[in-house]
Structures are given as C-alpha cells and as structure tokens.
Amino acid sequence: MERIQIISNHLVAGEINKQKSQPIATDFFDFDGLLTEKELLIRKKAEKFAKEEINSLNINEYYERAEFPLPIIERLKGLHWVGANIKGYGSPEFTSMELGLVSMEFAKSSADVATFFTILLNISMLPIYYSGSEQQKQYYLPKMASLEKIGAFGLTEPEAGSDAAGLKCTAKQLPNGGWILNGEKRWIGNAPMADIIIIWARNVDTNKIHGFILEPSKVVSGDQLKIETLQKKFAFRSVQNGHIFMKDCFIPESQRLPGAKDFNSGPGKCLFLTRIVVGWIALGVASNAYEKCLQYVKQRNQFGQPLAQFQLVQERLVKMCSNIQAISLMCHRVSQLFDLGKLTSGQVGLLKAFASSKGRETVSMARELFGGNGILLDDIGRNFVDMEGIYTFEGTYDVNTLVAGREITGLSAISSQQIKK
Helix, strand or coil: CHHHHHHHHHHHHHHHHHHCCCCCHHHCCCHHHHCCHHHHHHHHHHHHHHHHHHHHHCHHHHHHHCCCCCHHHHHHHCCCCCCCCCCCCCCCCCCHHHHHHHHHHHHHHCHHHHHHHHHHHHHHHHHHHHHCCHHHHHHHHHHHHCCCCCEEEECCECCECCCCCCCCCEEEECCCCCEEEEEEEEEEECHHHCCEEEEEEEECCCCCEEEEEECHHHCCCCCCEEEEECCCCCCCCCCCEEEEEEEEEEECHHHECCCCCCCCCCHHHHHHHHHHHHHHHHHHHHHHHHHHHHHHHHHCEECCEEHHHCHHHHHHHHHHHHHHHHHHHHHHHHHHHHHCCCCCHHHHHHHHHHHHHHHHHHHHHHHHHHHHHHHCCCCCHHHHHHHHHHHHCCCCHHHHHHHHHHHHHCCCCCCHHHHHC
C-alpha cells in the first residue's frame, strides 16, 4: 500500500505541474530571473530583431553561396549597439553581460551574423580604445560604432594560431618615423570587406609587438597589400575570412597605436571579451539546435508514438538541456566577473573550453535525433557545422584547457618558449 501511495503522489504532482506554466526549454532554470530590467529588455529586443530581421533574409541561401548578407548591415545600424566595453565615442556602453545576451539571441538565428556583429566589430574597436591616441579614438571609434566603417582584427598568421604571441609579421621603423610591414595574416574575419584592419606585428629592432591601423583603401601600391578571401570553408561560410599579404607595406607613424607596447598591452588585452562572447555564441547555437530538436521529436511519429515518448530520446533531451543550463550559468557568472574587473585568464579559458565542448556535444545529439534531416541547413545542419568552428576559434579547446589548468595548479603545461613571450 505504501508503494502505491508513493506512486499516486508522483502522479498527482505531475498533474499539478501540468497546470503550472512550463519553463522555457532553453532556460529551464529561469536565468531570465537573474537579469536586471535593462538586461532583460536588451535580450528581448535582440530576440525580436533576430526573428524579424535576421531570419527574414533567408540566411541559408547566403550560407550556401558563402556570401555575407550585406542587407543586414543597414538593419544593424538602427540598433546602435556596436562598441561594447567602451565609454563614449558613440558607443552604447554595453556591459559584457549585455553584449553576451545579444550574441546569444543573434546566434540562435545565425552564428555568422552574431560573430560579425558582436565579435569582429567590437574586437577591432578595442585596440584603438585601449591603446590608441585620443586623436585616433576621436576619428575612428564613432565611425566604427555607427557602422560607417567596418573593422577587422589582424592577429592570426599561417604559423601563429594557438601560439598567438609567436608572430612572424614584422614592422621596421624608417628614419622618417614611418613603418614598413612585411608578412602574412590568415583567418582574419571581415578582412576582405574591411575599411580598417588592426595589424599586429613584431618590431624587428626591439622584438616587441606593436599595433597599426591599416586602411586598405589608402595603401598606395597594390603590390604592398593583397587580401584574398578564404574559400571552401564548411563552417561559418558567410563570415568573410581573409588571407592578408603585406610586402614592404608602408604605414605612417600616425597610424601606430602608441599604447600597445607588447602582447599583453596590445592584442592580449582585447581577447578576454571576445572569448566571453564566444561562450555566449556557443550557448545560442546549442539552444537553437535543442529547441528545434525538441519540436521535431514531439511532432515526428515512429512505431506509433512521438519520438519524444521514447526513453532514450528523453535521456538525450535531458542531457542537452543540462548542458545548456550549465553553459548559461557559466556565461552569466563570467560576464559578471568581467564587468566587476575580477575575471582571470583561467576563468575565461575554462568558459571557452567548456561552452564549446558541451555545445558541440549538444548539437551532435540534436543532429542524431533529427536522423537524415539533421544534415539539412533548413533544420540544424548549420548549427552542427558552425559549432565545429566555435570549438576551434578564439583559442582551441586544448589551449584554453591548459590556460585554466595553469591557473588551477600553478604549473604551466604550455611550452617555456611561449611563457617567455
């Protein structure tokens, strides 16, 4: 009788729960309840924009053609949301949390648009804000915040990916104060369409890393600068990544960032925010895959019942939901720590590693539950391949894991050569 009573209580509780409002699938623990009124307003506005403006462009067609949806730029201008973590100069003065929420909502519709808007545009402004002269800030930042000028961040090289400090690109100062740049940059987002590219290069005389504001349209000779669009990508196909070739490319002294003295005060200072945003983008992509998968398995019938009624399917759904809640909690807390000025490199490394790993697991399960339909762009195929890019860019899983491991143990598993740099 006691066992029957226990079972009966469970059934009654289930009926009561049916009468209550059900939690949102991707926000099972009501993280919205932790947001301020302003943060919630921004999230809802970003959600509305993504559904009405991004989705209406038929993103999959641009994706298949590997083209960036240029019409979205005019629509994005109306938001006035470019320039996170920047005070003044036309910036919306977004916090990391607010930028993250926008990233998440945009990524549900398009990881490409989210990356363009919340990573590439912001990371190209931060070096000027952190290390530029007041004249440079006044001239460039308002134009970039209004999307009058599109920026790019030129750090990665053919032989300097995870070892970002091991740059081969060189800068030689001329007697008249100008500079000559030589070398290559690869995988530079926005480069083929950018008006402004921040180039990081090593001073041949001091071995220190300097930053330069390169405007392709002002380079006198075509032999000095060539930018090729990378082809044959299977992920982030709409993001325009470029391979930059510089041969005796002249840059005036006025275009050098005077506050960038080395890697940490230059590019390194800008990477904290972008790695946080990548965590939020992973959350958005995983959330979209999960939402679509949940709808699909509830509607798709096999063997006389919905797929969602099978035990193994429910186990996968719960695991996907758990992953999303864990990523969400970590994104929220890391953003809070950044905004408080307390975030460490190990913490942001752990976020990037965890979010991309668990996000990858989540979209993989979603693709599996979709069966053959899971490889179609119209369903979650785009989420599946884009998560592969997220797993790698802004620091690979392994490198970010080792950054976190170094902080946890106090011992570095990264090469001594890297540490000296």
